[in-house]
Amino acid sequence: MFKSPAALGRKVSDIGVPSQALESLPRPMQRAVQFMLAGAALTAIWGIFFIIAAAVDTSGAVGPDGKKISSGSLAAEIVFLALEAVIYVALWVLMARKCQSGRNWARITATVLFVLWSYQTYGTLGSLGSSPALIVNLILVLAIWVIGLAALFMLWRQESSAFFRSDRV
Numbered sequence: 737m738f739k740s741p742a743a744l745g746r747k748v749s750d751i752g753v754p755s756q757a758l759e760s761l762p763r764p765m766q767r768a769v770q771f772m773l774a775g776a777a778l779t780a781i782w783g784i785f786f787i788i789a790a791a792v793d794t795s796g797a798v799g800p801d802g803k804k805i806s807s808g809s810l811a812a813e814i815v816f817l818a819l820e821a822v823i824y825v826a827l828w829v830l831m832a833r834k835c836q837s838g839r840n841w842a843r844i845t846a847t848v849l850f851v852l853w854s855y856q857t858y859g860t861l862g863s864l865g866s867s868p869a870l871i872v873n874l875i876l877v878l879a880i881w882v883i884g885l886a887a888l889f890m891l892w893r894q895e896s897s898a899f900f901r902s903d904r905v
Contacts, residue, residue: 761836762899768890769832772846775883776828782876783821789869790814835891840900843891850884857881 758766791814827849834842860877863870890896 758836762895764890764893764896765836765899768887768896769836771883771887771890772828772832772835775880775887776825776832778876778880778883779824779828780821782873782880783818783824785872785876786821787814787817789873790817793869838900838902843896843900846891847888850888853881853884 758769761769790810831842831846831849835846857877857880860874
């Protein structure tokens with residue numbers, strides 16, 4: 737029923753990579769795409785962790801009025817977290833594919849998304865507590881931020897800029 741990537745003639749590292757092979761890209765672009773795909777994978781792990789943490793620890797589930805929230809509200813919160821994680825992962829993969837295709841707008845969009853993630857990371861730093869779940873969340877958020885920074889560094893290298901200026905369609 738399910739076939740492994742190797743059975744389809746693809747390496748696991750090529751998942752999510754369009755028909756243009758990574759080998760044909762300048763080295764910084766190859767690394768940028770790899771960082772973005774790693775960011776997507778780590779973001780998926782972060783999303784799964786966040787959903788499990790929210791579902792397991794219902795003791796902290798209180799509304800702004802200090803009352804415990806209902807199970808329906810908790811379910812809505814978990815659905816929202818899942819949707820948020822899926823959108824983040826999709827953005828990572830979309831930016832990787834479009835940057836790999838030489839779309840300069842994707843490089844600019846990735847930069848703007850990194851700035852937004854930096855703001856979210858800063859907010860996470862402010863909510864640091866002694867809970868193990870909060871510490872794991874912080875570690876994952878910081879790791880995603882570092883991957884994003886590395887991808888941006890590669891995207892804005894001189895070789896990458898030349899790649900984006902070349903005649904890409």
